[in-house]
Amino acid sequence: MGIIGDSLDRAAAATFTRPMPASAGAQVRFLVKHEKGFTRVVAQRLGVSQRTVERYLTGQIKKPRPELAARLAAEVRRDWQPVVRRRARKQAATATGITVETRARFGFTAAPGTTDDGRIRLITQHLPPVYADRLFTAQEAGAGEQELQNIVAEGLQELYFKDGGRRANDLLVEFTDIDYLDTDYA
Structure with missing residues (x-):
């Protein structure tokens, strides 16, 4: 997906x-059970042959190549405990x-006389439920990374830079060059 979606x-x-x-x-047994016994569907999801999936089920193959192991773990993670998720x-x-x-580059469009040069900042900010809801809704609708980035940027703009409307009312924040981004359910 992208940095924000993966996070x-x-x-x-x-x-x-x-x-x-x-x-x-x-992991293969879990995916086959999740796909109601269709090994062909699991094979397509993993990008391997149906026979390879069957060999994992019978125990003929036990250790996957590193790239297949990563895909396998990602597919299991995608389907694991949907109710809890x-x-x-x-x-x-x-x-x-x-x-x-x-940690990303933040630039600004603001009143004349202020600096708008972007610079790298490390920010940890709690975003209220309205932004979480918008992020989850956009992600489930298949939104691209740029749309998710815009939602996070708007939340950071309103809560971190504008301090909830107490300062810099005309400030517009540019959120670019994301070095890393991590989210956590508060």
């Missing part, structure tokens, strides 16, 4: 109540919000 997925994974299957065989997202979108920690 939201990692935050959701942190809410899991049980550990994901660790071995490749257990939905419950945590609903809680964040309606009551608690999310915390965003980022």
Whole structure:
């Protein structure tokens, strides 16, 4: 996906109540069960042949190549504990919000006489449920990374830079060159 989408997925994974299957065989068995026994669908999701999936199921193959192991873990993470994930997202979108920690370049469009040169800043900011809801809704609708970035930028602009409307009312923030971004359900 992208930096923000991946960060939201990692935050959701942190809410899991049980550990994901660790071995490749257990992961493949989980995916096949999730896909109601269709090994062909699992093979397409992993980018391997149907026979390779069947070999993992029978135990003929036990250790996947590193790139396949990464895809396998990502696919299992995507489907693991959907009820827990939905419950945590609903809680964040309606009551608690999310915390965003980022190191990125922030530039400004502001009143004449102020500096608008972008510079790298490290910011940790709690965003209220309204921004969490907008992020989750956009992500589920298949929004691109730029749209997610705009939502986070608006939240940081309003809460961090404008201090909730107490200062710099005409300030517009540019959020670019993201070095890293991490989210957490607050």
